Amino acid sequence: xxxxxxxxxxxxxxxxxxxxxxxxxxxxxxxxxxxxxxxxxxxxxxxxxxxxxxxxxxxxxxxxxxxxxxxxxxxxxxxxxxxxxxxxxxxxxxxxxxxxxxxxxxxxxxxxxxxxxxxxxxxxx
Numbered sequence: 001x002x003x004x005x006x007x008x009x010x011x012x013x014x015x016x017x018x019x020x021x022x023x024x025x026x027x028x029x030x031x032x033x034x035x036x037x038x039x040x041x042x043x044x045x046x047x048x049x050x051x052x053x054x055x056x057x058x059x060x061x062x063x064x065x066x067x068x069x070x071x072x073x074x075x076x077x078x079x080x081x082x083x084x085x086x087x088x089x090x091x092x093x094x095x096x097x098x099x100x101x102x103x104x105x106x107x108x109x110x111x112x113x114x115x116x117x118x119x120x121x122x123x124x125x
Contacts, residue, residue, distance in 0.1 A: 015080050015104030017063050025105055030060035043124055051116040056109040064122040069097045074112030081105035
């Protein structure tokens with residue numbers, strides 16, 4: 001049974017992924033210091049995500065839908081490709097899995113003194 005927060009997107013302005021976006025924007029390629037593949041097969045890719053305090057990721061995408069389990073959720077700025085900041089609504093919580101649709105070009109900036117850490121399970125289509 002899913003908790004209420006698990007089904008709500010914490011960034012309602014999250015840009016959708018646009019098919020045909022160049023592969024160079026894939027999170028693992030564009031922001032490798034923040035996205036590490038820890039498991040992959042033809043069905044799923046599991047990515048460890050870490051954004052250290054004060055760090056701004058490179059712009060990147062996530063082309064597959066995913067379940068994201070965040071273990072450390074500090075204050076963040078979320079930027080779309082045009083530099084617009086999208087506020088967090090508080091729907092996602094530490095330790096509660098969240099469903100995320102494929103995500104267009106964006107970047108996250110950690111404005112806190114603790115790291116952002118999580119595991120993103122991407123479901124290949």
